[in-house]
Amino acid sequence: MKEFSAVGKRIPKTDAPDKVTGRATYGQDFKLPGMLHGAIRYSDHAHARILNIDTSKAEALEGVKCVVTADDVPETRFGFYKDNMPLKKDVVRSHRDEIAGVVAVNEMIARQAVKLIKIEYEILPAVFNVADAMAENAPLIQPNRDSNHLITNTYNHGDVEQGEAESDVVVEVTCKLPYVNHASMETCVIVAKFDHSQNLTLWSTTQIPFLLQKDLGAALGMSPKNIRILQPTIGGAFGRELDIYPYHPIAAIMAKKAQVPVRLCFSREEEFRAGPQRQPVEVTIRAGAKNNGDLTFRDVSMTLDVGAYVSWGSTTPMVMMETTASFYRVPHVRFKADCVYTNNLITGAMRGYGNPQSSFYVESAMDMLAEKLGMDPIQFRIQNANQPNTITEQGLKITSCGLEDCLKALAERAETKLEPAAQPHLKRGRGVGGTLNVGGGARIYRSDGCGATVKVDDFGHVSLITGSTEIGQGSETVLAQMVAEILSVPVDDVRVINSDTDVKMWDVGVHASRTTFIAGNAACLAAKEALGQIFETASELLGASPDSLKAENGQIIAPDGKSVSLSKVVRSRHFRSGGQMVFGQAFYDPPTELVDKDSYHGNISPAYGFGMQMADVEVDTETGQVRVLKLICAKDIGRAINPMAVEGQIEGGAQMGLGYALSEEVVIKEGKVMNPNFVDYRLFTSADMPEIENIMIESNDPEGPFGAKGIGEMGSSCVAAAVTNAIYDAVGVRLTQPPMTPERVLAALDTKAAG
Amino acid sequence: MLRLPPFEYHAPKSIAEAVALKAEYGELAMYVAGGTDLFPNMKRQQFTPQNLIGLRKIPELFQLVFDQDGTGLTLGAGVSLNEVAEHPDILKNYPALAKAASLVSAPQLRNMGTIGGNLCLDTRCTYYNQSYQWRKALGFCLKKSGDTCWVARSSPKCLAVSSSDCAPVMVALEAEFCLASPAGEAVKTRIVPASEFYKNDGANFLNKTADELLVSIRLPTYYSGKSGIGWKMNYRKLSRRNAIDFPLLGVATAFRQKDNGDCAEARIVLGAVGSSPLRADEAEKILQDGSLTLERIEDAVQAAAKLAKPLDNTDMTLSYRKKMASRFITEAFNEVLKV
Ligand SMILES: Cc1cc2nc3c(=O)[nH]c(=O)nc-3n(C[C@H](O)[C@H](O)[C@H](O)COP(=O)(O)OP(=O)(O)OC[C@H]3O[C@@H](n4cnc5c(N)ncnc54)[C@H](O)[C@@H]3O)c2cc1C
Numbered sequence A: 001m002k003e004f005s006a007v008g009k010r011i012p013k014t015d016a017p018d019k020v021t022g023r024a025t026y027g028q029d030f031k032l033p034g035m036l037h038g039a040i041r042y043s044d045h046a047h048a049r050i051l052n053i054d055t056s057k058a059e060a061l062e063g064v065k066c067v068v069t070a071d072d073v074p075e076t077r078f079g080f081y082k083d084n085m086p087l088k089k090d091v092v093r094s095h096r097d098e099i100a101g102v103v104a105v106n107e108m109i110a111r112q113a114v115k116l117i118k119i120e121y122e123i124l125p126a127v128f129n130v131a132d133a134m135a136e137n138a139p140l141i142q143p144n145r146d147s148n149h150l151i152t153n154t155y156n157h158g159d160v161e162q163g164e165a166e167s168d169v170v171v172e173v174t175c176k177l178p179y180v181n182h183a184s185m186e187t188c189v190i191v192a193k194f195d196h197s198q199n200l201t202l203w204s205t206t207q208i209p210f211l212l213q214k215d216l217g218a219a220l221g222m223s224p225k226n227i228r229i230l231q232p233t234i235g236g237a238f239g240r241e242l243d244i245y246p247y248h249p250i251a252a253i254m255a256k257k258a259q260v261p262v263r264l265c266f267s268r269e270e271e272f273r274a275g276p277q278r279q280p281v282e283v284t285i286r287a288g289a290k291n292n293g294d295l296t297f298r299d300v301s302m303t304l305d306v307g308a309y310v311s312w313g314s315t316t317p318m319v320m321m322e323t324t325a326s327f328y329r330v331p332h333v334r335f336k337a338d339c340v341y342t343n344n345l346i347t348g349a350m351r352g353y354g355n356p357q358s359s360f361y362v363e364s365a366m367d368m369l370a371e372k373l374g375m376d377p378i379q380f381r382i383q384n385a386n387q388p389n390t391i392t393e394q395g396l397k398i399t400s401c402g403l404e405d406c407l408k409a410l411a412e413r414a415e416t417k418l419e420p421a422a423q424p425h426l427k428r429g430r431g432v433g434g435t436l437n438v439g440g441g442a443r444i445y446r447s448d449g450c451g452a453t454v455k456v457d458d459f460g461h462v463s464l465i466t467g468s469t470e471i472g473q474g475s476e477t478v479l480a481q482m483v484a485e486i487l488s489v490p491v492d493d494v495r496v497i498n499s500d501t502d503v504k505m506w507d508v509g510v511h512a513s514r515t516t517f518i519a520g521n522a523a524c525l526a527a528k529e530a531l532g533q534i535f536e537t538a539s540e541l542l543g544a545s546p547d548s549l550k551a552e553n554g555q556i557i558a559p560d561g562k563s564v565s566l567s568k569v570v571r572s573r574h575f576r577s578g579g580q581m582v583f584g585q586a587f588y589d590p591p592t593e594l595v596d597k598d599s600y601h602g603n604i605s606p607a608y609g610f611g612m613q614m615a616d617v618e619v620d621t622e623t624g625q626v627r628v629l630k631l632i633c634a635k636d637i638g639r640a641i642n643p644m645a646v647e648g649q650i651e652g653g654a655q656m657g658l659g660y661a662l663s664e665e666v667v668i669k670e671g672k673v674m675n676p677n678f679v680d681y682r683l684f685t686s687a688d689m690p691e692i693e694n695i696m697i698e699s700n701d702p703e704g705p706f707g708a709k710g711i712g713e714m715g716s717s718c719v720a721a722a723v724t725n726a727i728y729d730a731v732g733v734r735l736t737q738p739p740m741t742p743e744r745v746l747a748a749l750d751t752k753a754a755g
Numbered sequence B: 001m002l003r004l005p006p007f008e009y010h011a012p013k014s015i016a017e018a019v020a021l022k023a024e025y026g027e028l029a030m031y032v033a034g035g036t037d038l039f040p041n042m043k044r045q046q047f048t049p050q051n052l053i054g055l056r057k058i059p060e061l062f063q064l065v066f067d068q069d070g071t072g073l074t075l076g077a078g079v080s081l082n083e084v085a086e087h088p089d090i091l092k093n094y095p096a097l098a099k100a101a102s103l104v105s106a107p108q109l110r111n112m113g114t115i116g117g118n119l120c121l122d123t124r125c126t127y128y129n130q131s132y133q134w135r136k137a138l139g140f141c142l143k144k145s146g147d148t149c150w151v152a153r154s155s156p157k158c159l160a161v162s163s164s165d166c167a168p169v170m171v172a173l174e175a176e177f178c179l180a181s182p183a184g185e186a187v188k189t190r191i192v193p194a195s196e197f198y199k200n201d202g203a204n205f206l207n208k209t210a211d212e213l214l215v216s217i218r219l220p221t222y223y224s225g226k227s228g229i230g231w232k233m234n235y236r237k238l239s240r241r242n243a244i245d246f247p248l249l250g251v252a253t254a255f256r257q258k259d260n261g262d263c264a265e266a267r268i269v270l271g272a273v274g275s276s277p278l279r280a281d282e283a284e285k286i287l288q289d290g291s292l293t294l295e296r297i298e299d300a301v302q303a304a305a306k307l308a309k310p311l312d313n314t315d316m317t318l319s320y321r322k323k324m325a326s327r328f329i330t331e332a333f334n335e336v337l338k339v
């Protein structure tokens, strides 16, 4: 195979120097001339009727330009259940509910003015868990509904009763997965501006510029064609901005009333309060296997508290059912998920999108089965591993598949036994956990496509204009590497333009580990088209047929050794009568399908990624503290376009996953966040990180660009599963509720000691 | 982002100038050293000073002087926590203090944060360390602007937690604090023993008037002696993570052993279990003047652990923190006696 010049190289992210030195213009840094600042007034209660809103004191405060309330806008509803509105008028349904906004000369004054708005409420009874929300006579959270029950998702293949009858061992475990927050370094920011023709321009940290155009149009009662969205440098998002949230239209409403650009920037507390959280789940899994180690069935039922308004959290069962049905080979599967409204926080998309939850219960059950069977947990998984070029019962077309290789790599590492701990009250253990993740997008919309334009200018500089979005994941670098590879130019010669809906072609958004794969394929197609034009002109210049030419180091070379520089070819094509520029365009939409809306069968992704992790832990039986000593991550990534970037994703994912496993939880009391700051919300710090070993399994995906598959989410999904299995291995107690805090570990140890 | 409200910043160059500024602006002014505690609190409006009197330009606050005659150390209140943690002479002579300072938060905060600020650290509570709007929606509490304590509604006083890592060590080492305040045109100073500097009342936790400036800390000498004779000291901190977290429990210990290994003197101080560091007198008495048998150590642990009456206002559940007290104190004893 030809050696690559740009693909597969360890290249630091192209935007890293500017980010590290503070030169990048983040949303937080963004200013427009004449721009004013907004702040939002939220509800003081979890459920209440608004009797009166008195904004007079806020309006009178010096420096305040205007105050907006629901009275300033036509009544619109948005969200995919149309259950949310920008500003609440009659009833507030959670502490996150927006009631009013203030525009002022600076953020300080805006926030001060917000406090002066006087709201009279009649407090209504509220519900803070699924059981209470489902009780008879529970207060109804959304009007026009019969109950707080939102939706049930069910999935089946095979016959679970038969599967259970065929089982020699059966296990059951109930797990409770917590709320966690994306905790992006940059909080949500938005700047909204109207021109005189009432066109709206929005600078936003969104992950879905094109969908936001549409959703925002609906929320504002205006046409999406009059909305242009620009994205500044985004300081992380992790799924947080995969939906429209009320603050988006509120910024526009403010800008419209103030008649100047308005900036709205979340505080960290607002991030916790008004932003979405990862979906919490209470789930019971029953699973079985035969004495020979073959899996027989899985039966899963769960409830999900989606909060007072529906966002993406309510769709995470689609991903959880995929893991339940298709991760390892299981002949009989039943899955049921009930989503319920409460007066709690809203839940959204977050890295892994259901997989951190499903990996936890599936892999807990796998270890319990292995133990009952007396099998080695890794060998047990190898026996049941998904295989390349198979179709799962659910209809997932698994093409490349490195799961078995990942497991074998861990088995090899596991031959080195753990050193015993230094003191008797410290116990060590080892556990594995894995995940199946879409490896190249997921067809949730009718289109899962992305557009790209590659243009080469007269100086040989290349622009890739991609529909995709950079949120810190490193897409600009890997996309540039792919284009550079095809055109045979240095990576530095490729600039990626990706921040303007008026310039770039459509893309569904940055989610589902799709950008390298989908935007990568689009970029490659566009680059190949550009290369074809280059060869066409070069063939005239070199007197050789286009298909005999090759590109190398910015030169186009003929079989006889004659060559011409890329830029010269472009100029020659350009500066002539009837001249043409070099530009390629492509729109790539993967060969996938929407799942059937009732049976949920269907192949939603063009590729599937597999990852396994092995955690070595030390449990202090006196304090319950768990220290992770080492994390080995074996991931089927198709191909590493940039190994350094892959490591970044996996290690960053490990940090997030370790937080989920051990320290992070958004604590809520009666719908109110008790720890909305980074002192009390405990992210895993660098001082807590274990040694990480990365094993990249390159399964070379047939559809992926250069064989690559997405890796963005996988790193974080299976850490908690590996850690809980390792804790069990160390001290013989099964923790079912992350984060596995010292108090939970100690309580489990005490219960075990009490018999 | 929560922004700092506007204020006027003063940068006096001497103690006299600093206290004079405080006298001039009165209640509208506050001292600020590293600002790592005060600024977050100002953003959340626990404090709303219009004038800040910065202490970073006052040379006297940066002294770190060991007396010629070996009687002890004078440590300026403005010395950074990192310097306290890493100074070779502090590491050698007051290892418990160096360790406590090294366990505060994270490197960046230890570079900015000062020992003086750490010793004057505001008490903490889940219901207090929240934004203005958060507190207002629930109703303000006793510690600031309100009349109910959300942690214990029947409590007549605030139960916010003393969360400084260095304060228990200072009490255990019987440090003395030198305070300066304005007296007309002049400067008045007084010396307060560390144990009297702290009051077990979350809202009113320092025996110090608002205009008093902590100038320096005076530490007596502790001879460590050789082969287990002399003073041994340690600080142990229970926290969830290895960085950032305030202590859930801090145990400062200092033991003086006799030639025969018996305990001549014991100092045991618990941090983060009350509104002030709590000295475990009873436990000290049990160990004083006797051999360090396992039984006596166990009795002392139990006596000390009794002081820990955790409330539901910090990280971790009540029952866990209660359980931890004796286990963790045992480990703290084991650790220091091994040193
Ligand atoms: C994320 C985070 C984590 C933290 N973790 C810990 C921790 O683990 N352990 C811990 O102990 N602390 C912790 N802190 C608190 C704080 O950083 C330290 O206690 C630090 O030492 C405070 O010192 P400073 O100089 O920054 O104080 P400042 O913020 O400047 O002052 C604190 C208070 O003391 C007063 N003050 C300061 N100096 C003087 C003086 N010379 N005379 C009179 N009054 C004075 C100020 O007016 C103010 O009221 C943490 C803080 C943060 C933000």
Ligand code: SF4
Pocket (backbone or CB within 6 Å): B124, B125, B126, B127, B128, B141, B142, B143, B144, B148, B149, B150, B151, B152, B157, B158, B159, B160, B202, B313
């Ligand atoms: S202990 Fe009570 S009074 Fe003190 S800060 Fe907490 S809630 Fe307020």
